[in-house]
Amino acid sequence: MDRMPAWADVVLIPLISLLLAAILSALVILAIGENPVEAFALMWNGTVMKSSGWGYMLYYATNFIFTGLAVSVAFHARLFNIGGEGQATLGGLGVALACLYIPWPHWSLAIIGSCIGAAAFGAAWAFLPAILQAKRGSHIVITTIMFNFIAAALLNYLLVGVMKPVGSMDTATAKFPEPTHLPTFRDMFSTAETIMFRGAPANVTFFVALLACLAVWLLLWRTRLGYEIRAQGFSESGARYAGISPTWIIVVTMLISGGLAGMMAVNTTQGEAERLILNMTEGAGFIGIAVALMGRNHPFGVLLAALLFGFLYQGGAVLALWTSIPRELIVVIQALVILFTGALDNMVRIPLERVFMAMRKREA
Amino acid sequence: MTDTPAIELKGISKAFGPVQANKDISIRVMPGTIHGIIGENGAGKSTLMSILYGFYRADRGEIFISGKKTEIPDSQAAIRAGIGMVFQHFKLVENFTVLENVILGAEEGRLLRPSLAKARKTLRQMAEEYELNVDPDALIEDLSVGHQQRVEILKALYRQADILILDEPTGVLTPAEADHLFRILDNLRSEGKTIILITHKLREIMEITDTVSVMRRGEMTATVKTAETSPEELAELMVGRKVLLRVDKKPAIPGETVLSVEDLRVTDDDGVERVKGIGFEIRRGEILGIAGVAGNGQSELMQVLGGILSGTGRVRMLGEEIALSGARSDGRSRRRKSIAHVPEDRQREGLIMEYTAWENTIFGYHDDPKWRRGPLMNNAAIVEEAEGKMQRFDVRPPNPRLAARNFSGGNQQKIVLAREIEQNPDLLLVGQPTRGVDIGAIEFIHQEIVRLRDQGAAILLVSVELDEIMSLSDRIAVMFDGRIMGFRDPAQTDERELGLLMAGIEGEPGEADWKAVDRQLEQKTAEVAAEKGH
Known part of the structure; x- marks a missing residue:
């Protein structure tokens, strides 16, 4: 028998954890001499209450959905892919090549091309760690994190020399041609009278991210491959008994994971910067780990967690702009959220399970 | 007093x-x-x-x-x-x-x-x-x-x-x-x-x-x-009801040879030879029981036949040679040759404990086209089929949406058996079928194995329970230290003779000098243990 109802596991525990993180954050803000209520009001007003706030939140969330899904998919095969940064970086390269060297007639075709490019390059970057793990047993945590540095160095090299337009001072590629520019939320939702999402970077890629959530859910719970991936994750010996090849599962899972991580580059590179710049991942590769953790590796959970982290990112920017609360504090708050929802999960879970057991006993 | x-x-x-x-x-x-x-x-x-x-x-x-x-x-x-x-x-x-x-x-x-x-x-x-x-x-x-x-x-x-x-x-x-x-x-x-x-x-x-x-x-x-x-x-x-302690079965009517094994050898990852060149045959409508103390190569024998380990030698299934190593030696290839496998450790191998009962009822057979609907799996059909299987094998509770870990040991085993037996295999490998299973369920499991035999399947049974081997088998092979010590007819042997063979002692030790047997056994198990340590 399960110890508590599913809704408590999925909703109640994260909520209580968040509340605890919020209380502790408030104490930290108090300790540096600021008013936590005002700070929170500022964060709230600067994000949820304004369409441009939403525009930023959803832009960040798009990144986090892709990297969060990447970590989740790998995790179902019990692979800890912390190379999202590197795979996203390579994804950026794929996007840039697709946009710069193929003459696209319209953005709707360009986005398909850039998605394929991003996914292919991200997957390729995950392939080597995967094959090393499958054939040689080199631990994927070590290899993927190493590959992050190689990717960063590679991008550096390309943007300082090979791909930089002659005469430019900027470490970036040339601007992508006009037909590849993706419609932003402003383009899509503004009417003649009211301008929505003014200045916000959120763009059509967000909907691709939503589609990716659905696709990952279908993959994991409705296809044979997903069945095998999860079986391998739950029990390697069981998978071997069933004749599921561990090599194949490791490689194909990492390709999917790397492809998803790579696809976040469509959002930042094609959607926002419209050229390939240094640090185009904005750290989302690592945030993806927290998002997956908090979202319990379920695509729907990942979506919610990505929205929350989008809120924290944008809220942090607002705080830094309007108060003397340093930008770093927002990192502290994010850390607290990760700490409570991920690492200290059992601290909330175990007492809560007791409560439910006691309630059930009384009913019986 | x-x-x-x-x-x-x-x-x-x-x-x-x-x-x-x-x-x-x-x-x-x-x-x-x-x-x-x-x-x-x-x-x-x-x-x-x-x-x-x-x-x-x-x-x-x-x-x-x-x-x-x-x-x-x-x-x-x-x-x-x-x-x-x-x-x-x-x-x-x-x-x-x-x-x-x-x-x-x-x-x-x-x-x-x-x-x-x-x-x-x-x-x-x-x-x-x-x-x-x-x-x-x-x-x-x-x-x-x-x-x-x-x-x-x-x-x-x-x-x-x-x-x-x-x-x-x-x-x-x-x-x-x-x-x-x-x-x-x-x-x-x-x-x-x-x-x-x-x-x-x-x-x-x-x-x-x-x-x-x-x-x-x-x-x-x-x-x-x-x-x-x-x-x-x-x-x-x-x-709480009458239980049949002896298995109720008719004498075997063996047919054509299903599995023939010659000079089968298995070496583990540490380079220790676990199965040291064994051979036997199993025919249709026959149960061959492998007796032995745990750790004498029976598990490895099952695993190599089930496609989990690789080995060397010559194994033929219905006359056709099957691969013992390489890509075509995995569990999937075995199932295609109509070899079903109830593994010794149902929790580590036979089931995915986190999977629901219905997901487990297709485990290993999940790539069968009949579970497909376009690119997706036809979950509704699998659930429906699982309900029938669970009913026929009296799995309790008969709820296919419950995770495998929530069933008792006996009911977990019934899920595995239902899956493997209902494939109607030509050969069933079955290891420790009643380990950790209640008496009431043991009776049922034994009956199902015998029923499959009577339908003309060949069955290879490995068990450390001597009682089980004696009552189910039509022929008994005793394994010790990776070798088969001998074959016996269950009607013409007793636990004492099998016990000696299981300890690696051939022949009759005169008036049962159990102390000597004991010493010899301890020495042999120590040898095996020492070998395992290196």
Whole structure:
């Protein structure tokens, strides 16, 4: 028998954890001499209450959905892919090549091309760690994190020399041609009278991210491959008994994971910067780990967690702009959220399970 | 002997939430006797003993030790009251010596040396008195399981226990080790110790106990003198209905050869040869049983045939050679050749414990096109099929959406069997089919295996339960140290002959010189253990 109802596991525990993180954050803000209520009001007003706030939140969330899904998919095969940064970086390269060297007639075709490019390059970057793990047993945590540095160095090299337009001072590629520019939320939702999402970077890629959530859910719970991936994750010996090849599962899972991580580059590179710049991942590769953790590796959970982290990112920017609360504090708050929802999960879970057991006993 | 019972429990009740683990249990155990407590898994035997040993407190009821009412709030109090417990899973410090383990928690004074010297003396005495010989300076991790168990008994005796509780003591022992244990218990009984033996094996109860109590669903259904009862009666009391202890089967009518194995060898990852060139044939409508002490190559044999390990040699399935290594030697290829496999370890291999029952009913056969709907899996169809399978195999509860880990051992096994048997295979590999399974389910599982045989399948059965091998097999092969010691007809052999073969001894050792056999067995198991260590 399960110890508590599913809704408590999925909703109640994260909520209580968040509340605890919020209380502790408030104490930290108090300790540096600021008013936590005002700070929170500022964060709230600067994000949820304004369409441009939403525009930023959803832009960040798009990144986090892709990297969060990447970590989740790998995790179902019990692979800890912390190379999202590197795979996203390579994804950026794929996007840039697709946009710069193929003459696209319209953005709707360009986005398909850039998605394929991003996914292919991200997957390729995950392939080597995967094959090393499958054939040689080199631990994927070590290899993927190493590959992050190689990717960063590679991008550096390309943007300082090979791909930089002659005469430019900027470490970036040339601007992508006009037909590849993706419609932003402003383009899509503004009417003649009211301008929505003014200045916000959120763009059509967000909907691709939503589609990716659905696709990952279908993959994991409705296809044979997903069945095998999860079986391998739950029990390697069981998978071997069933004749599921561990090599194949490791490689194909990492390709999917790397492809998803790579696809976040469509959002930042094609959607926002419209050229390939240094640090185009904005750290989302690592945030993806927290998002997956908090979202319990379920695509729907990942979506919610990505929205929350989008809120924290944008809220942090607002705080830094309007108060003397340093930008770093927002990192502290994010850390607290990760700490409570991920690492200290059992601290909330175990007492809560007791409560439910006691309630059930009384009913019986 | 006096009339005061060594232990008397009166009206013990204990509930865990809505589950009533013990209901109004009363029991009297006379000093100097061996009292058996028998019941299926979950009948409440362990709970009762945990109350007696101070792990749980009873909700109601009283405990009398030698006629004196005693409170046992914790295990320290139990030890003070003269109760010692030998657990199913030993509680020993692996990298301590025997001596250190014996005095652990019973040291006297600040310095170890005097305690160790005293313990050494006591241990020597006990070794002579009860045949409890163990090298006091050996490390626990170097000892065989049987010897580790002796250390547990020594620990209890060293703490001056007069009452010894043993929880499923033979579950991990070889037949010879179990015999030795029973001789030790016999010696202890003649020294006036009182012993409570918890087990689910009827044979052990009949062999050694003086009285036996039967538990079912938290209640004590009967207490009888062992001499005045029979295994059939006990089984009925345990399960609550008549149980067929012997498998009801017609003589085999073997047909064409299904599986033929020649010079099969398996080497493990450490380079140790586990299966050392064996050969046999199985025909349609025949059950070949492989007997042997665990760890003599039977598991590896099953795994190589099931496509989990690779090996060398020549294996033909219906005349067609099958690959023993490489890409075409995996479980999937085996299933395509109509080889079904009920693995020895259902929790690690046969099932994904986190998967629901319906997901598990296609495990290994999940790429069958009939479960497909376009690029997706046809979950609705699988659930529907699972419901039918669970009904036909009497899986309880019959809910396909429950995770495998929420079923009892017997019902988990039925899920695996339902999946493999309903494929109607030409060859069924079945390992330890009734390990950790209740008596009622054992009967059913045996019937299903026989039914598949009668439909014309060939069956390879591996089990460490000699009873099971004897009653199910049409032919028996005994494995020792990676080799087949010989084939026997179950109708023309007995446990003694098989036991000797299982110990690697061929021929008749004259008038049963069991001590010599014992020594030889210990030496051989030590050899095997040493080999495994490298």
